[in-house]
Amino acid sequence: MRMANTISRRVFAFLILTLFLISPTVAGNLRGTGDLGLIVERAAGSIQIIETTNNTSLGRIKGLGDLSHASAVFSRDARFAFIFGRDGGLTKVDLLTRKIVKRVIQGGNSIGGAISDDGRMVAVSNYSPGGVKIFRTDTLEMIADIPATYGQVIKKGTTTITISGQSKTVGLVDAPGKKFVFSLYNAGEIWVADCSKCLEGVKPKITKFKNVGKLPYDGLITGDGRTYIAGLFGEDGMVKLDLWQDKLKAERILDGYGKGEKKLPVYKMPHLEGWALAGNRFFLPAIGHHELLVMDAGSFKQIGSFPVYGQPVFAMARPDGRQIWVNFAHPRNDTVQVIDTHTMKLLKEFKPGKAVLHMEFTPRGEQVWISVRDADRIDIYDTKTLKLVKSLPAQKPSGIFFAARAMRTGL
């Protein structure tokens, strides 16, 4: 009887402890996820989970491997993030419990990924061994492997040269209709993978566009999911693919892009994600020049340019398109400029600190978060007053990604 009593007391104590331990954790986690986001801390291999309603940090998740150049996409319920690390790691994290759900090393050297419009598939792009792999978002089980094998036969008189190999893949994006689009760096090709039936075990249907230009280094898809554009490292100009046409055809655009003037050394290739759509104009970073190019979004022709402080890396449009926020390559990476796209005037120039690496707007654009790596700091600005609202500490922060990206094509 006494023993039974002691046992029951122990169980009792254990239960009370359990209740106390569980309740705050679970209650603390019971929250909306639409205002969540993450900050990549590249040196530490960790991410910080933040929220943008009260601008606070909620915690940190460690053990994500090599996060240099890491990026993230989000599940359609805005609860989970899929993080693409440089070491080929694909990590699914739970923003609510702030735990790693699963982590797989899917390649040797990865360079970004994308999530399908139905949220059921995540695709990863690899430098080594090249190619694209596609995984189920619920289990991270691989459902398709697309090696980027290419071959070319060149005949010169009586000589035949055969080139073949595995290409690095870059500029991977999602497109409406469960499609992924990406570029083959070494092959100069763009591939469209239709994954409508990948979840049923059917291989993706690949459409290949060859000889699109030399060394495509990055790509983007317009917010409406209609136009894929790749930048070319090996030549002037870019290449676009209008996915709405019945007969898809890769077309060259901006043929003078970067030509005609003595080039400056290029310190950092600009990110094509940083193409800013404002009304019917794109603002895009000029490569190696201290300017943004202004392009008509209908004709894809350059219609002007805007001088900026340094070589632009990201030119990000506030969601309404009224402002463009620009950061720059080393050695001018301590500065941010804000441009009014309507008056075409410089609104503000300021120096948050060394190594401004990334900027992310809240979905409705009232605030922007800026990572200042060497200051170990995130700065949050009000985009109406252009004033600093708050700073948060972060360990060598690079990319900032908000869960609202789940609602957008190509992000």
Place this chain on the structure above:
Amino acid sequence: MRMANTISRRVFAFLILTLFLISPTVAGNLRGTGDLGLIVERAAGSIQIIETTNNTSLGRIKGLGDLSHASAVFSRDARFAFIFGRDGGLTKVDLLTRKIVKRVIQGGNSIGGAISDDGRMVAVSNYSPGGVKIFRTDTLEMIADIPATYGQVIKKGTTTITISGQSKTVGLVDAPGKKFVFSLYNAGEIWVADCSKCLEGVKPKITKFKNVGKLPYDGLITGDGRTYIAGLFGEDGMVKLDLWQDKLKAERILDGYGKGEKKLPVYKMPHLEGWALAGNRFFLPAIGHHELLVMDAGSFKQIGSFPVYGQPVFAMARPDGRQIWVNFAHPRNDTVQVIDTHTMKLLKEFKPGKAVLHMEFTPRGEQVWISVRDADRIDIYDTKTLKLVKSLPAQKPSGIFFAARAMRTGL
């Protein structure tokens, strides 16, 4: 000893029960909120909470009063909905716990509302007594009351006529910079309320535009938050306000709108929310005619029209702008048409049943939910295959609203 043991057993049993009761509830609620939504069941005064990842119903919240013509906006974390009922009720519901958080009767007869870009203020538009009231989203405490008082003095020879009163307010939307824009039905005015400092106790700064046209009956703001457009019941044409201009000026557009042909009786005024932006063109319901008007989004001039099955009520663009889904006024409200905006062809026409009232796309457009009131049913379609994916039962469903609206301006 025996008694102590009995008590401890009872406490023990109670604790176990508590654990079992709490755990599933809390654990069941621990989920992302980006894929949540609600369906208005107008006759029952209830809403159904649904999720769009697996297309299921999660539960029902009752006691929301008169929900005819009800609409909803969402908190920036996508956890809470604010529901505007016809009886002047403003109800805050928690989509996670599926409970009413707070309910206030803020007016006599309300007609929609909006949420500020920072998510901290919700505004409600009233027919009776007229005007707009603004509330804190956290507490539903009223922070600003804007009576829609208007006055007009007309002199005819030696006669002076003074007209004054309280106007019904309609077409209330949010605009970037903590602003709300709305129209005064009786006064023929558009007001812009700058609420930048309302939370600090400062009254909204009102800018009034008079004589914009007779009887504005509804309004919309373009997705970029730049242009406010009101429909005029009292005359042909519409009125627009370009919020990016330094000196704001209301301008007339589409002056022939509804003119020049023998009009059909208008069974239901179309909703301006249903203006579909596809590329650089708007598709909007013609009033009283069996067609959509096609308008250039740059010049706001009509450039064409598209014949449809009946008097269109909503013309909703899939988020990528490639398709327009149209429903119709009584007696043709059993039909839906789908138009391809690129080929300008009718893709599909089908009859879900009597009283198709509303349509809502998932944020990335892969599916659309359709309410079929008289069939007590919600139909979910795949927008790529145009096939029915699933149906869910609902009690006389009308409006469908997804939490992803939190991320968008003017929704």
